[in-house]
Amino acid sequence: MQRQNSFKYESQRLASWYFTVAVILFGAQLLLGLVAAVQFIYPSFLYDVLDFSVARMIHINALVVWMVYAIIGSVYYLLPEETGIETVGIGIAKILFWVLTIAVAIVVLVFLFIQIGPAKTSTIWFINEGREYLEAPRWADIGIVVVVVGFVVNTFLTAIKGRRTGVITVILADLIALAGLYLAGMFYTDNIAMDQYWWWWVIHLWVEATWEVLVGAFAAYALIKIVGAKRQIVEMWLWIEVAMLFGSGILGLGHHYFWIGTPEYWWEIGALFSSLEPVPLIGMFVHVLYDWGKDKGERMGEGEEDVTSNNTPALVWLVINGFGNFLGAGVWGFFHTLPQVNIYTHGTQFTAAHGHLAFFGAYATILIAMFYMAIQGKNGIKKLRATFASKMAIFLLSFGMLGMTVALTIAGYEQVMIERAQLGGTWSAYFVAQNEVWMAQAMDWRFFMGIVMTIGFIYLVKDLWTIGRNPQNVY
Amino acid sequence: MSKRKVSVWTDNRFWQRSAAWVTGVAAVLLIWLTFDTMGQIRMGNQKDIDAHIDKRVPSPTVINYKIGYKMNAKRGLEVPTIGGSDANGNSLFTVKQKFFGRDNYTQKEADALVNLGKLGEQSKNCMDCHTLLGNGGYYAPDLTKAWLDPAWGKNGPMQAITGTHSRAEAMATFLQHPGRYPMHARRMPNLHITAREAKGLVAFLKQMATIDTNGFPRGFGKIKEANYAETK
Numbered sequence: 090m091q092r093q094n095s096f097k098y099e100s101q102r103l104a105s106w107y108f109t110v111a112v113i114l115f116g117a118q119l120l121l122g123l124v125a126a127v128q129f130i131y132p133s134f135l136y137d138v139l140d141f142s143v144a145r146m147i148h149i150n151a152l153v154v155w156m157v158y159a160i161i162g163s164v165y166y167l168l169p170e171e172t173g174i175e176t177v178g179i180g181i182a183k184i185l186f187w188v189l190t191i192a193v194a195i196v197v198l199v200f201l202f203i204q205i206g207p208a209k210t211s212t213i214w215f216i217n218e219g220r221e222y223l224e225a226p227r228w229a230d231i232g233i234v235v236v237v238v239g240f241v242v243n244t245f246l247t248a249i250k251g252r253r254t255g256v257i258t259v260i261l262a263d264l265i266a267l268a269g270l271y272l273a274g275m276f277y278t279d280n281i282a283m284d285q286y287w288w289w290w291v292i293h294l295w296v297e298a299t300w301e302v303l304v305g306a307f308a309a310y311a312l313i314k315i316v317g318a319k320r321q322i323v324e325m326w327l328w329i330e331v332a333m334l335f336g337s338g339i340l341g342l343g344h345h346y347f348w349i350g351t352p353e354y355w356w357e358i359g360a361l362f363s364s365l366e367p368v369p370l371i372g373m374f375v376h377v378l379y380d381w382g383k384d385k386g387e388r389m390g391e392g393e394e395d396v397t398s399n400n401t402p403a404l405v406w407l408v409i410n411g412f413g414n415f416l417g418a419g420v421w422g423f424f425h426t427l428p429q430v431n432i433y434t435h436g437t438q439f440t441a442a443h444g445h446l447a448f449f450g451a452y453a454t455i456l457i458a459m460f461y462m463a464i465q466g467k468n469g470i471k472k473l474r475a476t477f478a479s480k481m482a483i484f485l486l487s488f489g490m491l492g493m494t495v496a497l498t499i500a501g502y503e504q505v506m507i508e509r510a511q512l513g514g515t516w517s518a519y520f521v522a523q524n525e526v527w528m529a530q531a532m533d534w535r536f537f538m539g540i541v542m543t544i545g546f547i548y549l550v551k552d553l554w555t556i557g558r559n560p561q562n563v564y
Numbered sequence: 565m566s567k568r569k570v571s572v573w574t575d576n577r578f579w580q581r582s583a584a585w586v587t588g589v590a591a592v593l594l595i596w597l598t599f600d601t602m603g604q605i606r607m608g609n610q611k612d613i614d615a616h617i618d619k620r621v622p623s624p625t626v627i628n629y630k631i632g633y634k635m636n637a638k639r640g641l642e643v644p645t646i647g648g649s650d651a652n653g654n655s656l657f658t659v660k661q662k663f664f665g666r667d668n669y670t671q672k673e674a675d676a677l678v679n680l681g682k683l684g685e686q687s688k689n690c691m692d693c694h695t696l697l698g699n700g701g702y703y704a705p706d707l708t709k710a711w712l713d714p715a716w717g718k719n720g721p722m723q724a725i726t727g728t729h730s731r732a733e734a735m736a737t738f739l740q741h742p743g744r745y746p747m748h749a750r751r752m753p754n755l756h757i758t759a760r761e762a763k764g765l766v767a768f769l770k771q772m773a774t775i776d777t778n779g780f781p782r783g784f785g786k787i788k789e790a791n792y793a794e795t796k
Contacts, residue, residue, distance in 0.1 A: 140693075140753040281682065
């Protein structure tokens with residue numbers, strides 16, 4: 090079905106392709122997450138067919154890849170509006186989209202049906218690299234790097250030719266760092282300590298540094314667009330955020346180096362800098378609310394009648410992002426970032442609780458806000474109002490994730506106390522803790538909350554599909 | 565632009581430069597620390613063991629020795645010990661232990677075994693169920709000190725269940741047919757691990773247990789009531 094298309098730039102059309110794949114992968118993430126959640130309750134479910142390791146691998150890789158797709162889409166979406174010109178090399182950009190998508194599809198099929206290989210270098214090259222989050226085989230790594238380099242070059246050339254705003258400058262610098270960091274995960278070593286040292290360069294410096302900066306940049310762009318915040322003020326905030334995020338996040342990397350064979354000085358460095366990581370997140374939350382209220386107040390003072398934002402669902406997701414980022418990444422991260430605590434919590438369900446709420450609060454939320462902005466742009470809508478489905482998606486996804494996090498936190502607490510503190514962390518200690526009724530209950534609740542989120546996701550998809558076409562929601 | 569005096573605190577240029585400086589300084593510090601850490605976590609070799617030098621990541625030839633995990637008086641935390649230990653928890657580098665019937669693996673043989681094990685660990689995707697050095701999935705036990713786990717010891721159940729007489733053989737037998745020896749309702753799947761791969765994996769696990777993890781996991785296997793007590 091051909092729908093009318095009000096995109097002003099081809100770059101934004103390309104963005105909508107990236108967003109579409111992102112939503113599909115988001116669905117895959119939820120589905121495989123449910124499989125893994127069921128396996129915690131009924132361990133024989135799909136045993137030797139689609140084992141937990143495979144379900145979880147696709148669960149976490151779909152997560153990373155949908156977010157990368159949504160990030161690339163967001164940049165292609167805002168790039169022409171910020172620079173004032175069409176993206177340079179848009180034809181190549183479209184080809185790269187298909188290259189990446191075909192590569193991702195092949196990797197997913199291999200993960201699903203081949204899963205593992207013999208203990209040989211060829212397995213690492215063609216089947217599975219077996220390093221959590223970086224399971225993609227080496228050929229795909231190289232493909233990803235080629236595509237991302239193309240994307241960065243597109244962005245760079247466009248920014249040089251067009252208007253260079255603060256938002257674009259931040260994104261450019263950040264993308265170069267982000268792409269370069271991926272290389273740190275592309276080598277083999279027989280030394281597991283060395284392996285994990287560089288593995289964290291990719292994982293941590295992506296999600297606790299460069300991705301957070303992108304969130305700041307996207308939020309700045311969205312605030313300018315949605316509530317009409319003043320660029321100069323928003324960009325000043327953005328630079329302060331960059332200073333604080335990188336100032337704490339880069340050396341905050343040390344909190345992953347407490348127990349992997351690395352020297353003891355990482356205790357102090359990791360504890361200090363990672364404890365500072367929540368500070369910019371508080372700032373970002375205050376910033377969103379402050380700008381929203383200030384601009385509304387200013388316009389009311391000027392006697393303007395209609396002072397609502399021009400995109401309610403996007404704004405609500407943006408506010409949830411501000412709070413979710415602080416709560417999931419900041420509070421839940423700080424819970425277990427000190428080595429004195431982490432020696433017991435490291436590698437327990439505590440980490441899972443933090444991981445779930447942080448990825449959702451910090452990234453899923455703002456990327457969903459970007460989806461809604463693209464819907465608005467695609468349909469040329471002046472003001473987009475939230476529908477019943479938008480509200481259900483907001484409520485069920487957020488509530489489901491919060492509930493899941495609480496369940497996992499309780500499971501983590503129980504595991505820390507019984508397996509680690511009381512019984513000393515052996516195999517039998519592990520299983521004693523896993524058999525505890527508190528663990529079992531928490532896993533039931535986690536599964537239930539996963540269902541809640543999945544229903545929320547269905548509402549989200551329905552809403553993204555229909556909201557722009559229904560004149561009732563537009564005014 | 566008006567000539568109004570603007571405070572430096574509301575000047576975008578100032579904050580842009582601050583961001584660049586802060587990022588630059590943090591990055592330089594990280595790179596400097598990385599050089600230091602790289603030196604400290606480089607894998608050792610047999611010469612270190614012969615010279616009684618503690619390495620954070622010891623030589624693969626540790627598979628020839630008896631391994632422990634003892635409270636170290638000087639450091640105040642548990643540290644892996646190689647070849648026996650003195651009263652203060654320092655390695656003696658003398659007591660050997662047979663690994664699949666041998667305690668004379670050369671550097672080359674041991675390196676090859678650990679390398680095979682590491683390749684196997686990645687190829688079989690162990691890390692999406694287990695944690696290694698505490699990182700990975702939370703569906704199965706942590707493998708950091710798996711080699712030292714009392715479950716595989718003389719008084720643990722696994723040697724009897726697998727019909728073997730050493731830790732190494734019990735682990736290797738289990739890895740090849742995990743479905744046959746269920747330890748829990750959550751069974752490990754059949755990963756088509758060959759006898760050769762299993763030997764490599766066990767060597768890798770034994771070497772990993774000797775990595776100095778700054779006392780993680782704390783009190784591993786020390787709570788006698790909770791485990792199959794090892795009689796000394």
